[in-house]
Amino acid sequence: xxxxxxxxxxxxxxxxxxxxxxxxxxxxxxxxxxxxxxxxxxxxxxxxxxxxxxxxxxxxxxxxxxxxxxxxxxxxxxxxxxxxxxxxxxxxxxxxxxxxxxxxxxxxxxxxxxxxxxxxxxxxxxxxxxxxxxxxxxxxxxxxxxxxxxxxxxxxxxxxxxxxxxxxxxxxxxxxxxxxxxxxxxxxxxxxxxxxxxxxxxxxxxxxxxxxxxxxxxxxxxxxxxxxxxxxxxxxxxxxxxxxxxxxxxxxxxxxxxxxxxxxxxxxxxxxxxxxxxxxxxxxxxxxxxxxxxxxxxxxxxxxxxxxxxxxxxxxxxxxxxxxxxxxxxxxxxxxxxxxxxxxxxxxxxxxxxxxxxxxxxxxxxxxxxxxxxxxxxxxxxxxxxxxxxxxxxxxxxxxxxxxxxxxxxxxxxxxxxxxxxxxxxxxxxxxxxxxxxxxxxxxxxxxxxxxxxxxxxxxxxxxxxxxxxxxxxxxxxxxxxxxxxxxxxxxxxxxxxxx
Amino acid sequence: xxxxxxxxxxxxxxxxxxxxxxxxxxxxxxxxxxxxxxxxxxxxxxxxxxxxxxxxxxxxxxxxxxxxxxxxxxxxxxxxxxxxxxxxxxxxxxxxxxxxxxxxxxxxxxxx
Amino acid sequence: xxxxxxxxxxxxxxxxxxxxxxxxxxxxxxxxxxxxxxxxxxxxxxxxxxxxxxxxxxxxxxxxxxxxxxxxxxxxxxxxxxxxxxxxxxxxxxxxxxxxxxxxxxxxxxxxxxxxxxxxxxxxxxxxxxxxxxxxxxxxx
Numbered sequence: 001x002x003x004x005x006x007x008x009x010x011x012x013x014x015x016x017x018x019x020x021x022x023x024x025x026x027x028x029x030x031x032x033x034x035x036x037x038x039x040x041x042x043x044x045x046x047x048x049x050x051x052x053x054x055x056x057x058x059x060x061x062x063x064x065x066x067x068x069x070x071x072x073x074x075x076x077x078x079x080x081x082x083x084x085x086x087x088x089x090x091x092x093x094x095x096x097x098x099x100x101x102x103x104x105x106x107x108x109x110x111x112x113x114x115x116x117x118x119x120x121x122x123x124x125x126x127x128x129x130x131x132x133x134x135x136x137x138x139x140x141x142x143x144x145x146x147x148x149x150x151x152x153x154x155x156x157x158x159x160x161x162x163x164x165x166x167x168x169x170x171x172x173x174x175x176x177x178x179x180x181x182x183x184x185x186x187x188x189x190x191x192x193x194x195x196x197x198x199x200x201x202x203x204x205x206x207x208x209x210x211x212x213x214x215x216x217x218x219x220x221x222x223x224x225x226x227x228x229x230x231x232x233x234x235x236x237x238x239x240x241x242x243x244x245x246x247x248x249x250x251x252x253x254x255x256x257x258x259x260x261x262x263x264x265x266x267x268x269x270x271x272x273x274x275x276x277x278x279x280x281x282x283x284x285x286x287x288x289x290x291x292x293x294x295x296x297x298x299x300x301x302x303x304x305x306x307x308x309x310x311x312x313x314x315x316x317x318x319x320x321x322x323x324x325x326x327x328x329x330x331x332x333x334x335x336x337x338x339x340x341x342x343x344x345x346x347x348x349x350x351x352x353x354x355x356x357x358x359x360x361x362x363x364x365x366x367x368x369x370x371x372x373x374x375x376x377x378x379x380x381x382x383x384x385x386x387x388x389x390x391x392x393x394x395x396x397x398x399x400x401x402x403x404x405x406x407x408x409x410x411x412x413x414x415x416x417x418x419x420x421x422x423x424x425x426x427x428x429x430x431x432x433x434x435x436x437x438x439x440x441x442x443x444x445x446x447x448x449x450x451x452x453x454x455x456x457x458x459x460x461x462x463x464x465x466x467x468x469x470x471x472x473x474x475x476x477x478x479x480x481x482x483x484x485x486x487x488x489x490x491x492x493x494x495x496x497x498x499x500x
Numbered sequence: 501x502x503x504x505x506x507x508x509x510x511x512x513x514x515x516x517x518x519x520x521x522x523x524x525x526x527x528x529x530x531x532x533x534x535x536x537x538x539x540x541x542x543x544x545x546x547x548x549x550x551x552x553x554x555x556x557x558x559x560x561x562x563x564x565x566x567x568x569x570x571x572x573x574x575x576x577x578x579x580x581x582x583x584x585x586x587x588x589x590x591x592x593x594x595x596x597x598x599x600x601x602x603x604x605x606x607x608x609x610x611x612x
Numbered sequence: 613x614x615x616x617x618x619x620x621x622x623x624x625x626x627x628x629x630x631x632x633x634x635x636x637x638x639x640x641x642x643x644x645x646x647x648x649x650x651x652x653x654x655x656x657x658x659x660x661x662x663x664x665x666x667x668x669x670x671x672x673x674x675x676x677x678x679x680x681x682x683x684x685x686x687x688x689x690x691x692x693x694x695x696x697x698x699x700x701x702x703x704x705x706x707x708x709x710x711x712x713x714x715x716x717x718x719x720x721x722x723x724x725x726x727x728x729x730x731x732x733x734x735x736x737x738x739x740x741x742x743x744x745x746x747x748x749x750x751x752x753x
Contacts, residue, residue, distance in 0.1 A: 010690060014687065021680065061705055063705075063706045137577075158610055161610055164592065164595060164607075168518065174584075179538050182542045185570065239610075553643065590745065
């Protein structure tokens, strides 16, 4: 079982470097192989999920056995938390690659696009699977550098500017993370995450550990676009080609930001109240400020990008509540409920934000316009896009029976049970703000009067429609995760990994 | 201890460069300075007084080696730094072609 | 370039190239290895282009060639890792060749082969980056 884990890195990498070779001869090679690779990995992930992971699977690369109990190989670890992340990554990657088949026809250098796409997914899979800090940094940089290139893929003024901004801030974040890893190695003389957690447990409280935690929060906070560090996100995510925006907003900020941060804070460091409070404050700031800034946006994709900041705030808020309860030795059930809500919202957000960016891509493909003031009345011309956009908007603003409702409900209930009434109130308030700006979006694009300056509305090709419909169905189907039988298989193992 | 502090000062110098400079190329140089300060720091972590280079030889005598792991880490990080720098400079010259300037204050199409 | 640069380049470039190959081949015995040696070999190529120059068509052909080499080297590296998986050990990056005696040139199993693949990859990648920047500069004139 565990010997198939390296496939998650090997197959996308092999595909990435076969494309420039074979793609020269057969032009359709890149388009076919990319979705197929992700489909294969998705099926493998679902297989892992269904076979039930009671204890984490570990895999030693190179077959190096531990010497005197000290691990020397690079470990790959698969547990409940990484499984659901892997499935989400490869699901969205598969649908985005399938969507790209028609969408990317208008760009030149398609082969380069698919190569970078495969590299980005290989990096994210690596980040999620690795159990070694330095290996984590390497994969994080693979994912980040390919995403810098993908943001600049259009090579127009705005794309280049967004990419440069993203690179400077992303580069600073990577260096802070590298500094933190160096300091950790200095303090503990090992890079293995489980090993470090044992050593830190023995060492106890330490000023240097606090400094490392702050460095890590800043670094991964920059990668995850928490509010004081969010300046790059609206530019980068709105300038990229639409399937890439779906990947960046849906997956990348979670896989290399939120996932790693919580993996390290929960499983490597001992939880402290100060750090939990910091995370919660940053979460509330992201949630509220992201939501308020989104209202005023006039650009379709920029609005969605700001909404991403706000929704990631929800995930962080749930995790922060869980950490605060655990750090104060509160009831474990409440912490479990909060973390469950956070994880559920993480998956949901990947699905509906992916869908919304694909809708934006469809509208842009049909009319060539992204400015909300210049669009309108498209429901008659693009009925399917209008329907999927409606589904996505309802799901993201938390209207029952769509998936977003349940995850937000769980977060709010957890906040009330933990006696954080203000946080619960803010979460509900931001949900209303979210509904407001998505209704504005829906009205301006699909229902207002059809403007005269749009000469023709192009048809949406089949593969784009197909991806959008599948994600819209998932928006509804994800609500099923709340049913106890399914929840026990999917979400509970992940929650248990974080709580212990 | 003083050498570690020097590394940190170098790191802060680079960060000051990134934050205060207006020229795209100077920002890239600032990032490189930050990068190199961390490489120095990591190479220093593995240093042991009177240690020799960690190469296994046939003679089998018990030598004190310096820690090879940070050196491997620095080497890998240098490769990654090369990729980042190449990417940054490629974007910078393309920006220069579009805007005819390296001044960040004049490259401001994106707002809000 | 001036004839001084051209003559010196002609004298030096072969030595640089051989030195790069030496560093790659002795990667498992001495400091250095794939990355350092590859960077030196790329330096030799870059020196040639700088000294003698080249027209656009030749540069583009060279870029295509070096990016093919780059992909091939990475695929070779991956293939060596995957072969270990199928040789019965089911472990990626397993060292399946005989290890030999410490200090010999042909020893350490697969590691010299990995070093060679990395060397070709780094040389090709650095040269491709250089050529891409040069081509971009020539085009925007």
